[in-house]
Every structure is written in structure tokens, then in C-alpha cells.
Amino acid sequence: MAVSPGRGHSKHPRPARRVRRTDHSGPAVVVEVETTAMAVGGAAVGRGPDGRVVFVEGALPGETVRAEVYDERDRYRRARAVDVLVAAPGRVAPPCPFVALGCGGCGWQHVEPALQRRLKAGMVSEALSRLGGVGTPRVEEVTGAGPFAYRTTVRLAVAPGGARPGGAAFRAGRSHSLVEVDDCLVAHPRIASAIAASRFGRADQAVLRVGARTGEGLALLTPDARGARVAGGFEVVGADELGRGRSVAYHEVVAGCRLRVSAGSFFQSSPEGAEALVREVRSALAGAGPGLLVDAYAGVGLFGAATGWSGRVVAVESSPSSVADARVNVVGAEVVLADVGRWAPRPAAAVVADPPRHGLGRGAAEVLAATLAPVLVLVSCDVGALGRDAGLLEGHGFRLDRTVVVDLFPGTPRVEAVSLFRR
Numbered sequence: 001m002a003v004s005p006g007r008g009h010s011k012h013p014r015p016a017r018r019v020r021r022t023d024h025s026g027p028a029v030v031v032e033v034e035t036t037a038m039a040v041g042g043a044a045v046g047r048g049p050d051g052r053v054v055f056v057e058g059a060l061p062g063e064t065v066r067a068e069v070y071d072e073r074d075r076y077r078r079a080r081a082v083d084v085l086v087a088a089p090g091r092v093a094p095p096c097p098f099v100a101l102g103c104g105g106c107g108w109q110h111v112e113p114a115l116q117r118r119l120k121a122g123m124v125s126e127a128l129s130r131l132g133g134v135g136t137p138r139v140e141e142v143t144g145a146g147p148f149a150y151r152t153t154v155r156l157a158v159a160p161g162g163a164r165p166g167g168a169a170f171r172a173g174r175s176h177s178l179v180e181v182d183d184c185l186v187a188h189p190r191i192a193s194a195i196a197a198s199r200f201g202r203a204d205q206a207v208l209r210v211g212a213r214t215g216e217g218l219a220l221l222t223p224d225a226r227g228a229r230v231a232g233g234f235e236v237v238g239a240d241e242l243g244r245g246r247s248v249a250y251h252e253v254v255a256g257c258r259l260r261v262s263a264g265s266f267f268q269s270s271p272e273g274a275e276a277l278v279r280e281v282r283s284a285l286a287g288a289g290p291g292l293l294v295d296a297y298a299g300v301g302l303f304g305a306a307t308g309w310s311g312r313v314v315a316v317e318s319s320p321s322s323v324a325d326a327r328v329n330v331v332g333a334e335v336v337l338a339d340v341g342r343w344a345p346r347p348a349a350a351v352v353a354d355p356p357r358h359g360l361g362r363g364a365a366e367v368l369a370a371t372l373a374p375v376l377v378l379v380s381c382d383v384g385a386l387g388r389d390a391g392l393l394e395g396h397g398f399r400l401d402r403t404v405v406v407d408l409f410p411g412t413p414r415v416e417a418v419s420l421f422r423r
Helices: 113-130 189-197 239-243 271-285 302-306 320-329 361-369 383-395
Strands: 018-020 029-038 044-047 053-057 064-073 076-086 139-143 153-159 167-171 178-180 205-210 217-222 235-238 249-254 257-262 293-296 313-317 334-337 350-353 375-380 399-407 416-422
Touching (some): 029 076, 113 399, 153 178, 217 239, 257 302, 271 350, 271 399, 293 302, 293 361, 302 320, 320 334, 350 361, 383 399
Antiparallel strands (some): 029 044, 153 167, 399 416
16 A cells, blocks of 8 residues: 655444445446544545545545445445555554555554554444443543564464465455465464464464463364474364364463463453453452352353452353363352353342353343343443443443453454443
């Protein structure tokens, strides 16, 4: 993308009928757009020459860009910036050379880190107001990790040919095509070294994980690990072996707690990021009275283990491998293998909920409200889901006290937020 020197210093419409996708047919359409705001999801918003809204990836608010349209609808277009005519303050040159080659992993490397955090807080505030109906949301921002060498879990594609057959690759932005890589600026140094030196055999996907504070490493290869040579002392396992019952795990230390994380279990992107979440959740729970803590979508038991809750804990989780880990990690807790939306609620003093990207939804919000807990702490990893969940919880008598945006994924528009609800 070309950037020309320039002067210094939204909303999503409802989906309409798809007219054309220029990714698949027809000539590329390039439009000039002056952007005015940042939309939920990380694209800047402006209006094209025909008056339609244009969501422009790779642009910042307050810029003039030429953008190539890849998705065209009756009322709006989606496009990628290809030339910045007037740059906004806060634009920087992406430090990673693979961004220029199309790697889609870090979509905000052109944004200065402090501005990234402000933009994320703005997206959260808009979603809470527009989708959740929260009048004047109180939104704060804190750092959580990075900006470089922070990720202790990295998911890779595997290049079958090219210059390094069987070597590491990432997906290009909005594409199935691969960008071969021999480094990654956001990966933990041990993972970055493995990316450079490893060959992954017949696998088409590799997940590399390290315990930054234990020295342990785990590589999960899909569909199998035949012919793989993973450098750096990682324990290597194929997805086919897990399917036959093999159990493999590594350990990480967060807030003084040693946690087991199995190959099939989710864990946060870094121990520093996990500790930032634990601090915010612990702060939110400080006003709760004694009694039962419901740890919903408990994963491996991070919050039940590390927040220091003095009473009883019931952890609810639908992943069998995560349930097995939580039973090791959260001493004395009752760990239930169940979908939160189908769990039978119990009276509780407080609830912590860390749902997947789609959020709580109506069913889980109703179940958690039925615990009668006066305090609910919601950990959200999707801005839109946070807004929708806030509206659902307010419908059950909760009121949003505050939301803290924890920047766990620098260089990307991905948002993690901890929200305190009371009733």
C-alpha cells in the first residue's frame, strides 16, 4: 500500500441483498473515500462517490484513501485500502515484512499502539450504546500484552510446496491462499525459532504452544504428525492420536497458579494477558458477598484458580479436555461437563462468564440470571457479542457498571473486554 504525505490532524448497516463479489468476477472497482469513523470490526467508514457507505480495511478515521472493492451490496461496500492519499496521525509503517506480502494475521500493524487501544475502546463504547442500549457506558482501557513476541499459542497453515515444502505459512487476508513465513514478530521467541526451522510433514495445520514460565512446548499437527520435524524441543502429537485417546498437555503459570493445558484445550494468548484478565476479574469480584462462585465457560479453570475466590466454586464447561484440566487446576471445585445454556442454575453470590466469540446469547443469559447472583462479570472477545449480551443482561435486571478493554492482541482489531454487571 502506498502512503502519501498529508495533513495532520458507525455504524454497520443492516445486511442487504448481495449484488456482486469482485473477488470472484468482473474487474476490480477502485473508489476514493474520505473516512470519518472506525466501525466495529476494525474497518474505517466513509462514503464513496455514489453516496454509499464504504467499510475500508487498512484505513484509519480521518484519511483519504483509494480502496479496492471486494464486496458490493445495495447499500454499502467493503473494500481494502490500496493507496493512502492523506494519512491520519497515528499511522505507522507496519514493522512486519510479511504484511506487505498479504499475511492476514495482524490487520492493525499500520496503527500506532496507543491509538489502537483508543480505537478499541471506542468500538466497545459504540457497541454497548447501539446494540446494548447502554446510555453512557463507562469504558476504560489497559494494556495486556505485547506489542511483540507475546503470543504463546500460534496457529499455522502448512505450505505443501513453494520455497519451503512443509514449512510454516499464514493465510492471506480474506483468502485461502498462503503466505510462507520464516518468522513472526508477535510469536514467543521459542515459537518464532520453530517457525523458521521446522517442517510439518503431511500436516495441513500446526498449533505451536509454549509455557513461557515452565519451558514446556507442545505442537499439535492436523491431521497427523507423520514426517514432521519440529525444532526446539516441542512434544509433538497428531490430531489422529488425540482421537485415539492419547493425552498430552503442557503447563503455564498465571498469578502464581500452575495450570495444566491439554492439547485440545483453549488458553489465553499469553500469561501476561491472562494475568491482566485475572486482575480485572478479581477487581470486579471484590464487591461480591460470600457464597458460591459460578465460573461459566470455565475452560481450564483460569478464573476459578487464579482470582482467589474464598468460597465454593462450580465450574461449567462443555469441552471434555478443558473439564479434565479444570479438575486438576481448581482444587476443591465442582467441575460440570455441560453447555451453559442447558445447565441447571443454582443460587450464587457471583458469576464469571467467559463465553466464546458468539457470546452468551439468550439461553445462557437466562440461565446465569436465574442464579440470582447480584454480581456478574462478563469476559467478551467480540465487540458485537458484548453489545448484544449487555442488552440481554439488562433485560434480566442487571445494570452495567463499567467495562475495561484489555489489549491482549496488539497489532490486530481483536478486542477483549471485562464488564461488571450489578443488580
